[in-house]
Amino acid sequence: xxxxITLTLLLVVATASLAQQQYTPSEGNLKxxxxxxxSKLGIFLHWGIYSxxxxxxxxxxxxxxSHAEYKKAADGFYPHRFDAKAWVKAFKDAGAKYIxxxxxxxxxxxxxxxxxxxYDIVDATPFKRDVVKELAKECKHQGLKFHLYxxxxxxxxxxxxxxxxxxxxxxxxxxxxxxxxYYKFMNNQLAELITKYDVxxxxxxxxxxxxxxxxxxxxxxxxxxAMIHSIKPECLIGNNHHLTPxxxxxxxxxxxxxxxxxxxxxxxxxxxxxxxxxxxxMNKGWGYEVDDIVYKSSEYLIRYLVSTSGKGANLxxxxxxxxxxxxxxxxxxxxxEMGEWLRKYGDTVYATTAGDIKAQExxxxxxxxxxxxxxxxxxxxxxxHLSLSCKVERAFTFDDKKAVEFVAGNDGVTLKFDTVPSGTxxxxxxxxx
Ligand code: FHN
Numbered sequence: 001x002x003x004x005i006t007l008t009l010l011l012v013v014a015t016a017s018l019a020q021q022q023y024t025p026s027e028g029n030l031k032x033x034x035x036x037x038x039s040k041l042g043i044f045l046h047w048g049i050y051s052x053x054x055x056x057x058x059x060x061x062x063x064x065x066s067h068a069e070y071k072k073a074a075d076g077f078y079p080h081r082f083d084a085k086a087w088v089k090a091f092k093d094a095g096a097k098y099i100x101x102x103x104x105x106x107x108x109x110x111x112x113x114x115x116x117x118x119y120d121i122v123d124a125t126p127f128k129r130d131v132v133k134e135l136a137k138e139c140k141h142q143g144l145k146f147h148l149y150x151x152x153x154x155x156x157x158x159x160x161x162x163x164x165x166x167x168x169x170x171x172x173x174x175x176x177x178x179x180x181x182y183y184k185f186m187n188n189q190l191a192e193l194i195t196k197y198d199v200x201x202x203x204x205x206x207x208x209x210x211x212x213x214x215x216x217x218x219x220x221x222x223x224x225x226a227m228i229h230s231i232k233p234e235c236l237i238g239n240n241h242h243l244t245p246x247x248x249x250x251x252x253x254x255x256x257x258x259x260x261x262x263x264x265x266x267x268x269x270x271x272x273x274x275x276x277x278x279x280x281x282m283n284k285g286w287g288y289e290v291d292d293i294v295y296k297s298s299e300y301l302i303r304y305l306v307s308t309s310g311k312g313a314n315l316x317x318x319x320x321x322x323x324x325x326x327x328x329x330x331x332x333x334x335x336x337e338m339g340e341w342l343r344k345y346g347d348t349v350y351a352t353t354a355g356d357i358k359a360q361e362x363x364x365x366x367x368x369x370x371x372x373x374x375x376x377x378x379x380x381x382x383x384x385h386l387s388l389s390c391k392v393e394r395a396f397t398f399d400d401k402k403a404v405e406f407v408a409g410n411d412g413v414t415l416k417f418d419t420v421p422s423g424t425x426x427x428x429x430x431x432x433x
Contacts (some may be wrong), residue, residue, distance in 0.1 A: 023247045026235035037275035038351040039097035040309055043280055044318035046102050048287040049073040049109050050322040060107045067156050074124040082325030084134035085424030086141045094335035095342030098145035100203050108156035116188045136197040145200040152206035163209030166276055194231050201236035222247050244270045251275040259311045276313035282331055288320035295330045298337035299424045306375050310364030348427055350371040359394030376426040388412035390432040398427035
């Protein structure tokens with residue numbers, strides 16, 4: 001069985017990498033990729049009718065509620081404190097350059113006024129406001145890129161072919177012609193999203209739902225991606241399938257791990273040459289959970305952002321908005337503190353590439369042209385040896401431009417400090433040749 005799964009995976013990966021060579025992104029797409037790669041911080045928003053249960057976005061699955069019962073939440077979804085302008089301002093002030101909102105998560109509820117279902121925020125809730133539209137408009141107004149999460153899984157429609165995760169919640173096991181119908185539905189919705197809201201990127205999730213099928217499941221992604229790119233060639237496509245990118249994808253996603261790492265258990269895939277993005281939570285879960293109150297500190301999140309940049313990737317940092325439309329107070333504190341830090345030190349992060357030295361216990365490095373930024377998080381000594389293949393011409397603290405003494409050797413330089421560097425991120429800038 002194991003052999004069969006490995007073989008299947010190999011086949012999928014081989015087909016995907018072959019097809020990847022065949023996709024030619026447009027000029028506009030390449031430009032959008034570069035802008036994306038330079039942007040470094042995005043805000044992920046898991047928000048839907050599941051928020052009303054305050055038990056996370058998998059509540060329908062976890063509770064084993066019937067869908068008919070779960071659906072009643074739509075009639076109680078009235079986020080009267082939702083204010084797109086205030087949300088986007090908070091994200092912008094935090095230093096984020098884009099947002100990614102769950103337009104439709106696995107529960108199948110659409111957060112926009114879709115023409116292809118009544119199970120949406122305008123038709124099925126007393127709120128009757130199209131939050132995708134309002135956020136798209138505000139992002140454009142305030143200069144942030146607008147990305148949408150879209151689940152390939154649907155736990156509410158009978159025509160979605162039941163996968164691993166939906167067995168508890170989908171009443172029908174299989175209906176003839178289901179996939180063809182569902183695929184058409186998704187493509188209609190995707191075309192609608194791109195045309196109505198001028199989406200900058202689509203973020204897919206759910207392919208892993210059929211990973212354990214005995215016969216490989218054909219998601220027909222290539223046709224779907226081609227359809228998206230035919231409507232808007234510069235719309236970036238990413239897929240959280242936890243594999244190396246497939247044909248037609250424009251960036252690579254990592255979940256809860258930095259590229260090349262696998263502490264959370266979702267990764268292990270090769271790191272591609274596409275722009276990279278790591279999604280991570282501020283607390284534990286993605287969607288709002290009333291008891292999920294232990295948040296990562298701002299210091300931790302700043303260091304995580306810098307470490308993500310050190311790998312040449314973006315951080316897509318998640319917030320689970322409350323059912324009343326407010327962002328949790330704890331997340332606002334972190335946004336504010338990250339923004340303060342980025343206003344001072346953003347130059348060492350935005351538009352940088354991966355540093356010359358891989359992450360060390362003391363910290364990480366980022367690079368911009370001939371400037372190499374040494375981010376020291378935790379150093380116990382007054383000296384720091386850096387193995388470098390380039391020459392260092394000058395070294396100074398980023399904060400106050402004070403010269404830092406350094407001794408050049410055969411394999412790099414040793415920085416010498418008067419006192420042990422301390423703080424969230426003690427940055428030394430090296431001018432290199
Ligand atoms: O099942 C989802 C989960 O709810 C969440 O959206 C995350 C975000 O990366 N993606 C899936 C798990 O891989």
